[in-house]
Amino acid sequence: MKELEIRDITQRIVAEVEAKQNEPQELWVSLRGLVVTGKVFAPLGLLHDVIEFCLAVFDSLEPNASFDERQKRVAHAEALAILLNPKMGGMIRGLSAKDNVFLVKWGVFTGAGMNVWGQRANAFFKDPIAADAFAAELRQADHEEIIVSVWLYSLYSAIFTFAHGRIPAGVLGLASFGIGLAMANGGTKQ
Numbered sequence: 172m173k174e175l176e177i178r179d180i181t182q183r184i185v186a187e188v189e190a191k192q193n194e195p196q197e198l199w200v201s202l203r204g205l206v207v208t209g210k211v212f213a214p215l216g217l218l219h220d221v222i223e224f225c226l227a228v229f230d231s232l233e234p235n236a237s238f239d240e241r242q243k244r245v246a247h248a249e250a251l252a253i254l255l256n257p258k259m260g261g262m263i264r265g266l267s268a269k270d271n272v273f274l275v276k277w278g279v280f281t282g283a284g285m286n287v288w289g290q291r292a293n294a295f296f297k298d299p300i301a302a303d304a305f306a307a308e309l310r311q312a313d314h315e316e317i318i319v320s321v322w323l324y325s326l327y328s329a330i331f332t333f334a335h336g337r338i339p340a341g342v343l344g345l346a347s348f349g350i351g352l353a354m355a356n357g358g359t360k361q
Contacts, residue, residue, distance in 0.1 A: 180205070181302045195234040203229055214316075217258060221320045224251040225327040232334055245335055252328070252339035259324055266321075267313040274321060277305060 183205065191198035206229050210222040227248035231241060266274070312318045331339045 176306070199229075199233055216316075217262065217320045218316050218323075220251075220255060220258070221324045224248065224255055225323055227251050228327045228331045228334075228339075231331070248331060249340040252331075255324065256340070259321065262317050263321065265314075266317065270312045270314055270318050273308055273312045273318055274325075276308070277322060 184202065187198060187201045187205075191201060203226070206222065206226050210219065210226060213219040213222050227244065230236075231244040231248050233241070233244070236244065309315055309318060328339055
């Protein structure tokens with residue numbers, strides 16, 4: 172991802188939030204369109220699957236959805252998490268030191284809570300220098316597509332947890348992630 176692309180995306184998000192802050196349904200529709208656009212341009216594979224999960228999480232947050240519809244959407248996001256967790260576990264085991272430094276710096280796997288995440292997100296979207304730094308440091312990582320996938324998956328898992336009060340797929344989600352870690356570890360032994 173180029174600095175200009177990330178800056179453009181963040182500026183569009185900020186503009187949409189500011190323009191529609193008092194119209195939650197319209198804001199949701201507009202921001203959903205940005206996620207759908209990202210999915211269209213993502214190559215098939217892990218990143219595409221992660222964006223599908225992000226879209227499912229986003230859909231579970233629709234302001235005007237009925238309780239039953241919201242429950243169906245939550246279940247769909249959790250089903251996608253169960254499918255993605257083993258892949259994520261396997262991918263994480265193969266990350267380099269540079270990849271891990273990027274993920275730690277940009278807020279993945281921090282236990283600081285949603286308040287800190289919200290402050291970081293606000294600073295990120297309002298500061299074009301932060302968007303440029305994100306893109307520049309991402310290019311320094313060894314596995315850019317995997318890093319973006321892990322970062323987005325972690326971000327949307329945190330959003331899901333904050334919105335719904337539980338991690339995606341609960342204990343089953345954790346177990347499927349552990350299976351991915353174990354399979355990756357077992358595959359590297361000679």
